[in-house]
Amino acid sequence: MAIPGNLLSPTTESIDPNTSGWTSLLNATISKGGGGRNGDSCLLVKSVAAGETRVRTVSSYPVTAGTVYQVFADASGATVPERIGIRWLNAAGTEISITWSLVTMAAASAWHRISVAGAAPTGTTKAQVVLSAMTPAAAGVSSFFENVYLGLPIRTTGNLLPFGTESTEIDASGWASEVNATISRQVPVVSWSVDWYWAGGHTLAVTAAAAGNAAAVTVDRPTVTPGTEYLAYAYLQPPTLSSVAWLELRFYDSNGNQIQVTRATLAPPGTGMYRQLLSAVAPASAATCGIAAGLDGAAAGQVLRLETVVVRSLIPLVTGTVLPYASGSFEQGTGGWLVTSGPATLARSTPWGAAAYSGNYALTVTSATAATSTLRSPLAPVTEGVNWRAQIIVRHSAGSWTSATVRVRWYDAASVSLGTSTGVAYAVPPGSWYLLTSDAVAPAGATQAAVEIVAVAGSATSVLWVDGVALWQVLPLTAVEAVSADGYVQVTLRELPADYLISLYRVTSDGARTLVRGPDGLIDQQPLESDTMVLEDHEAPLGVDVSYRVELYSNPGVLAATRSSDPVLLTHSDINTAWLKDPGNPQRNVRVLVQTAPEWERPIEQAAHVVRGRRNKVILSGRRQGLEGDLAIWTRTDAERQALHLLLDSGNVLLWQAAPGMGVSDMYVSVASISEGRVTHLAQEQWRTWTLPLTEQDAPVTVGVNGAAGRTWQDVLTEFSTWADLLDVYGTWEAVWLDQRG
CATH class of the missing domain: 2.60.120.260 (Galactose-binding domain-like)
Structure with a gap:
């Protein structure tokens, strides 16, 4: 599965099916290795002679100077440790510098994560990923790499702390020593799941300067809301099994005075990485918060490592629960x-x-x-x-x-x-x-x-x-609401069982079932990610009673429970208008005024053969195709005209829904070359007449409803200091919502 947001191609990322995305940079030969996790293959790098080996991506990727980018990869090498870097290039393709990660603390044959992030230097226009194995002692020393990423930083959605503090992939400046500790970064050998992109690489190392308690605290103090419950967590790696390692969530007033602290102590089963969670409600006078971590009774030189430090508004165990x-x-x-x-x-x-x-x-x-x-x-x-x-x-x-x-x-x-x-x-x-x-x-x-x-x-x-x-x-398990003004039905499902699969059908009065579309396509035995699901069904028919059937599966194909909603009716107030909808981008849906319905044609492929001596030709026919015809419509305002252009720009398959009783069933269509004309010669006239050549299509199956799940204004505020900063990154408010960066 491709890493979301990766600038690298799937072949370069996974080294499947070949190594065409990579080339030697220093003292290295490359070939295709086996035993990969992101696909079957991996990149096998061998030293030509003693000394550091380096390989890089064949392609260089456009970047923006001053913007922070992240790279990571999974590495394996039993002989020498590794590091990863971002090679910055100017417009002429000349190297400006390389932002290197620290070297992994030990060589290890198990797959482990290497990572680094940094801002593109002034003059940078492109970047490459560099993978390095540190100073093999001879020729023929092997190192393995795969699951490679280059792109914008991958951070935890909703985290109040900035990326640098969350991950320490840039530096350790987001942290400060509080008592008896030195702060640094280290890259221990830690194996993470191949698709866990929020951890790995650099960790914050809190080293006890002398025997006794040691602690570090975040420099960042994000704003909080009094009365709101917050969840904090971090992965902690204690130095010994008996270590007393802890994490604290602290609240401060507007003067920076600490007014509340909540501590959770880790009960480690070993010396690996363990995620410790804790929560607290911000007190009445709270203005900001911070995270602290430390060791009690540490020996001099003992190290507590932290990874993926997060504080965010709490997502409750059950939506609406009043218990902390x-x-x-x-x-x-x-x-x-x-x-x-x-x-x-x-x-x-x-x-x-x-x-x-x-x-x-x-x-x-x-x-x-x-x-x-x-x-x-x-x-x-x-x-x-x-x-x-x-x-x-x-x-x-x-x-x-x-x-x-x-x-x-x-x-x-x-x-x-x-x-x-x-x-x-x-x-x-x-x-x-x-x-x-x-x-x-x-x-x-x-x-x-x-x-x-x-x-x-x-x-x-x-x-x-x-x-x-x-x-x-307790609220209804299944609730439906017709939002007729915007042409959709809102479906709310509550108390869904964790780790189950769900299918959701739209059921018409004749008993016909149609799968409802969600973020990942048609909802057909998809994994549940929450106990509550709220969907907008923009493909529900107009003027027809429909209900919704929920099927819950404990395992693929194993039906465990079903439930159904009450009927719901979408009304259509003006029979002269029709909806044109993009199933994957419902925010672009437009209601237009119909001028003339299509005169339909149904083409068919035929071959006519004349047989000598016979009166009639022999006709060989294919299957008759779907409907084709021209839909004539008007737009009445400049806003309608601009909205229609936005809808048509993508070339996606659209859903055409006419008013009930107009002799046209709901139809998925592809729109060919369009024409837009004026209805008068008056320059100020906003009305336009359009001809849309329609060709009937099948309903798209894999198209998901476009959106950024879980994205909130807090994510925007955390990443951007001012609204003006958004102008250089996003072209439209829709792009802000979908996090589609230009």
Whole structure:
């Protein structure tokens, strides 16, 4: 799979099917190797003699001076370590300089990531990728490379920290020593998934200057909103298994004074890279935030490494949950849960990754005796008179558990208990994670609530893991809304199961099903990325009742559940108008005034043969083709005319939808050469008459709805200091939204 945004061709990126994208630069021969991960092949580089070897891309790629670019690759070499560089060239193709990464700290045969980023120097017009193996001692020493990227920095969507602080691929200037530490960059040997593009290469190295506690803190202080919950995380690599490595999310007031700090301590299972998460709500006077990391009780010279440091607005475990992330995920402790009765004790699971459904930790409930224990979450705000759903995800770990009951305890504004809901009791057999839910309506006067778990241990030393706790107001599982003014149906799907596949059909009154289009094409057993999905169906027919059928698959071809929506009707107020829509770019859809409907033709390929002595010719025919004809329309304003040009510019297959009862079914069409004329000779007249030659087409299958999933204004604000900076990067507001850079 090609790396998104890569300036390199797929062949140069993956070395499949050949090495044509690469050439020797210094002391090297190249050939095609096997055992690649991004495709079957890789680039095999051998030294000609002792000394550094270098290879580069054959092509040079246009870049803009002053803009930061990133390169990375996966490398393997059991004999010598590697580095990667960006070779900057001027307009004449002369090398200006090379921005080099640090050298990998050790040689390793396992695939590992090398990476660097830097701003193109003044005078740069083009760039090349350079791969280097450091000083083989003899000829014939082999190094391997693949999965190569050159392009704009790949950063975490929504991260409040800039790319340089997140990744340290440029330098370590986004960090400062806070206590007993020196700051540097290192490139340890770390294996990342071939399609994980947000990590690898340089890490921030926090080195204890002397025995004792050591810490570093971000220099950047991004702006936050009081009352908003934020999630922070980083990959931490502790120096030893027993190290006390931690991550902190800090909030500061407008004067730069620290007013709140939340810490999460890593429980490492080894000395690899482990992602530690933590969350906190920005307090009332918070203006900015920062990240700190460190070691407690470090020995002199011990190093804590950080990779992919992120702070962003929290994406909740379940959309709409009122419980804080810390109380539902247990990433930084027990989340404020209490044992209100019974012998159970609570702790965060350990080590990292031993027990978790979401994140890397779970709540560990241990009952020393066969008895009943009641566990209660912290209080969360609720609204009286509406339905709420409590959810827990549990797994039997040890001993036996007779049952687990999920219920909600209600409280008034003074935190006085108003009683509990009836709750639902579940058996908890060993072997798997089970999702347990209970619905209840908040009674009159209820302003707060807590999730309660009544767990019945059937034997001594029983252990239960709890994770993914949420409490949220229940809304319809499937909701549809007709947005007739813009010609589409909005489909909202809630409470979708994680790791399932989904198919979504549009169903007409005659029972016919048509797959609905999403960002990746027609939604046909596509992986779910969230528990909520909101889609705009711009291909829904006009004036016809339609409903939507959802099919959920636990594995490809294994149907696990279905659901259906209520009927919905798109109205069309003016029968003299019709829609012209681009299925992949619905923001370009245009409603136009119809002048004359097409006079249809249906061509057919035929060959006529005259047989001597026969009266009639012998005709050999192909299959009769689809409809062809000219659609005559008007545009009434300059805005309509410009919008129609934008729609037609791409040459994409379009959907033509006329008003119901006009004798024309919805039709996918290709538009040939168009004509645009004036209706009068008056220069100020805005009306135009158009002739659009249409040829019927099949509905496009692989075209996805164009958009930047998850992109927000915060991403724009993080990357650009002023609105004027956008003018040199994007041609239109649509390009800003889609992150399509010129």
